[in-house]
Amino acid sequence: MIAEHDADETPPPTGEGGALPAAGPYATRGAGAAPVGGVTPADAADAARLVAFGLQPKLVPARDAEYAELLRRHREEPGFARLADAVAAGLGLIVLEVSSRAGMAVAAAEDSVFAVRMGDYARRASADSGDRFLHGLAHLAVAAMAFPRPEDLADDGYIGRITVNGVDAFVRQACRRLEERAEERGENTDPASDAPGLEAAWRVWARRTATGATKDARRLAGSTTGIVGKAVAFLTDSGFLQRTGDDAGGAYRTTARYQLQIRDMAGSAAMAELLELGVVSVSDGTATLLPPDDTDDLDLVAEAGLPFHS
Amino acid sequence: MTSHASDLAPPQLSGAQLGSAARPAPGPAADEGLARRLRALACTAPLHDLDTRKANLAGEYGVYAMAEVALAAIDLVTLNMDFDTGADHEQIVARLLPRVAAQAPARPAAEHERVARWVLENLINVGSVDRGFRAVYGTFGPDGAYVRRDYDFKLIEEVPGHGGSVYLRTTDEAVNVLVGALDTDVTSAQIAAEVKLEVLISRGRLADAQLAAEQARYRTVQYAETLRRTLDATRRNVRAVDWLSTVPDMIAEALDHVADRYRHENAILTNIRRARDEAETGSDPKMGEHKRRAAELVDIVKDCIRRHTQLQSRLLEAGPLFRAEQDRQAFATPATRTGLDLYGQLVAPVLPLPLERATRVTDAFFARGTGFRTPAAVRVGDLVELLLTPPVEREYLGAEMPEPELIATPDDSRFSEEQLASAMELLDLPADAPRRLSGLLADARRRDPELPYLVALLAVHAASPPVGTAYRQGEQRLLFAVDDGTALDDPEFGGADLIVGTALLDAAGMAAERAEVA
Numbered sequence: 013m014i015a016e017h018d019a020d021e022t023p024p025p026t027g028e029g030g031a032l033p034a035a036g037p038y039a040t041r042g043a044g045a046a047p048v049g050g051v052t053p054a055d056a057a058d059a060a061r062l063v064a065f066g067l068q069p070k071l072v073p074a075r076d077a078e079y080a081e082l083l084r085r086h087r088e089e090p091g092f093a094r095l096a097d098a099v100a101a102g103l104g105l106i107v108l109e110v111s112s113r114a115g116m117a118v119a120a121a122e123d124s125v126f127a128v129r130m131g132d133y134a135r136r137a138s139a140d141s142g143d144r145f146l147h148g149l150a151h152l153a154v155a156a157m158a159f160p161r162p163e164d165l166a167d168d169g170y171i172g173r174i175t176v177n178g179v180d181a182f183v184r185q186a187c188r189r190l191e192e193r194a195e196e197r198g199e200n201t202d203p204a205s206d207a208p209g210l211e212a213a214w215r216v217w218a219r220r221t222a223t224g225a226t227k228d229a230r231r232l233a234g235s236t237t238g239i240v241g242k243a244v245a246f247l248t249d250s251g252f253l254q255r256t257g258d259d260a261g262g263a264y265r266t267t268a269r270y271q272l273q274i275r276d277m278a279g280s281a282a283m284a285e286l287l288e289l290g291v292v293s294v295s296d297g298t299a300t301l302l303p304p305d306d307t308d309d310l311d312l313v314a315e316a317g318l319p320f321h322s
Numbered sequence: 323m324t325s326h327a328s329d330l331a332p333p334q335l336s337g338a339q340l341g342s343a344a345r346p347a348p349g350p351a352a353d354e355g356l357a358r359r360l361r362a363l364a365c366t367a368p369l370h371d372l373d374t375r376k377a378n379l380a381g382e383y384g385v386y387a388m389a390e391v392a393l394a395a396i397d398l399v400t401l402n403m404d405f406d407t408g409a410d411h412e413q414i415v416a417r418l419l420p421r422v423a424a425q426a427p428a429r430p431a432a433e434h435e436r437v438a439r440w441v442l443e444n445l446i447n448v449g450s451v452d453r454g455f456r457a458v459y460g461t462f463g464p465d466g467a468y469v470r471r472d473y474d475f476k477l478i479e480e481v482p483g484h485g486g487s488v489y490l491r492t493t494d495e496a497v498n499v500l501v502g503a504l505d506t507d508v509t510s511a512q513i514a515a516e517v518k519l520e521v522l523i524s525r526g527r528l529a530d531a532q533l534a535a536e537q538a539r540y541r542t543v544q545y546a547e548t549l550r551r552t553l554d555a556t557r558r559n560v561r562a563v564d565w566l567s568t569v570p571d572m573i574a575e576a577l578d579h580v581a582d583r584y585r586h587e588n589a590i591l592t593n594i595r596r597a598r599d600e601a602e603t604g605s606d607p608k609m610g611e612h613k614r615r616a617a618e619l620v621d622i623v624k625d626c627i628r629r630h631t632q633l634q635s636r637l638l639e640a641g642p643l644f645r646a647e648q649d650r651q652a653f654a655t656p657a658t659r660t661g662l663d664l665y666g667q668l669v670a671p672v673l674p675l676p677l678e679r680a681t682r683v684t685d686a687f688f689a690r691g692t693g694f695r696t697p698a699a700v701r702v703g704d705l706v707e708l709l710l711t712p713p714v715e716r717e718y719l720g721a722e723m724p725e726p727e728l729i730a731t732p733d734d735s736r737f738s739e740e741q742l743a744s745a746m747e748l749l750d751l752p753a754d755a756p757r758r759l760s761g762l763l764a765d766a767r768r769r770d771p772e773l774p775y776l777v778a779l780l781a782v783h784a785a786s787p788p789v790g791t792a793y794r795q796g797e798q799r800l801l802f803a804v805d806d807g808t809a810l811d812d813p814e815f816g817g818a819d820l821i822v823g824t825a826l827l828d829a830a831g832m833a834a835e836r837a838e839v840a
Contacts, residue, residue, distance in 0.1 A: 225411060
């Protein structure tokens, strides 16, 4: 099938083939491939309609007959599939998966109009480097709590469950362990006043308040639970999480789309950046998300509500 | 607040100039003690600051001793902390009022409340985004260079409570510097406390007895907290927790602790009640004070007992939870592709990085991990309407919960019915001929490469056979497994080479016994 299309060099009639961005699955499937028997405007409309469905991330294929039908066409008609993928690529979208469980799962390419920018996400983040980091770390921590084991991220059937306070407590615990380690080594982790950028990242989270009273009983936006709460609310709007209850600041479960997005996009992008910084972490498959090793020294996490730490 | 911090620097600075001129700068070791003291000193600055800044308040507030109110507030928060959450904001204000009122009895009550709130808010430092304080101090680095550092600390912090409420807690800094050094090794402190309590009660010094009883309660709360975190970690990854020795030891230790404390505290309760009732007879005001304290102590000890019972029930649930999670995680089909270890390969390496570099990683994750947003296209007509629409009142009941999406669970059973039947056939052992697990596994492997997993799973469950269920249902036979210390030598499984056998049960005898009980 592919070979047949590769031989055919006519550009697709949907527009200037050369103007399509080179990124995205369309390019990888062999540029210049035309659907069998030409494309009618109705096909183009259907393909665009499928992408439009994909742009409504909370829509479940099982609940919309038309969506389910277009997914079936995508699966069964290679010509239609390529057309839909081309529409997505032209809009600056990357197709992660097309299936009945995830629907048409698309992600925004970096320079796409659909991409989310940190400055639009949180106004303070563009002015304050600490806030910028906290918002990014909140998203990373949510993903790490949702998929604690490498197997969980790889297993398509896995559904992660998180709570807002749980994510905050988990990051604080990790920070506390780093603090203890620094203390053991006798390091002074207080940053130099004239170089705030050299402050250890964990300190920024540790010194921010976990919560705070506000006049209208809403969560304090600048607190770490506020920042995590904003992240999960945003991910819920992205169709990545579903709210399941109000326990511990809000309980959520993951969707298939979130797993795809983390596995195929975010995780590798962050890893690449980390490698570029020269930080190489090799996993040998053993558990890394350990509980604190303090069964005897009895120190406490923030939620314990106890006054005295050891 | 930071004005104080800058005051701390000059003597240090002059020291540096002197040092560079006359002799090499003192090393970091000599400086460490000084840095520690400077940090301790910085913790008191917010309190002095209150008295300095009270002049700036609208009104005549000179009569109030703000530092005194602040110290009282810190004491109150420390003493009123509930063990699951913290102290309630309104309750602290209410308890501060008598002291504030005593400082200026002629002033209106509204002003007293304003002072109490002002002090408490300043101790939290509501104005700053971290809700904390920062002081600057200087140290000499290993190369003799003088470095100014930021010291961030909090005195009272806000922690999340149940149902979105916010509670107050004093920080380590506040407790260490402003309340007094109280943190010692709790295990030994508790033993000391128990002895102390008995002595104190016998001498009638109930004030100290109360403190000792409160300290005795920490250990239970700490066990509960350790257990909760262990179970959380088990839910995430069984292999992260040492269920072979560490956790069973911890559980055994905690159960001993509960049994011990329960006995002990019931004894205390009896003794204190007697002390309370005997104190009743006296008209002496000192005895009245004793009576009040004894009553408080009764409440504390009752709470202790309630917490011990809670801990005990949680301890009993730990084993079943572990077995359920092991079944789910260890006996699931191995994943075909390898996943990324988000915590081990991303979060853990990022946290120790300097902020500038860490932000590059989190930015990359954010850009790819948040999903997309469809940009809104605004028409002028809509905009006018939008701007003229009155704001929607906030719903009293909150946002509507989305309808739950019900997805049919796929049949993801690891083993088929045939495999189960085959395994049961293998395990259908004659009562007089138990077998080694290794032999069973070898037999199973000959039948089907997947079957050993099922046989191992059944054998592990048989190590704790459901005797009670078998008894109630009048079963005739029961599969059991015993560990005699022989290690299992198998390419796929580790652990003990269990002896698996069938026990014959006296069904008729059990039925008769059941009838008797009924």
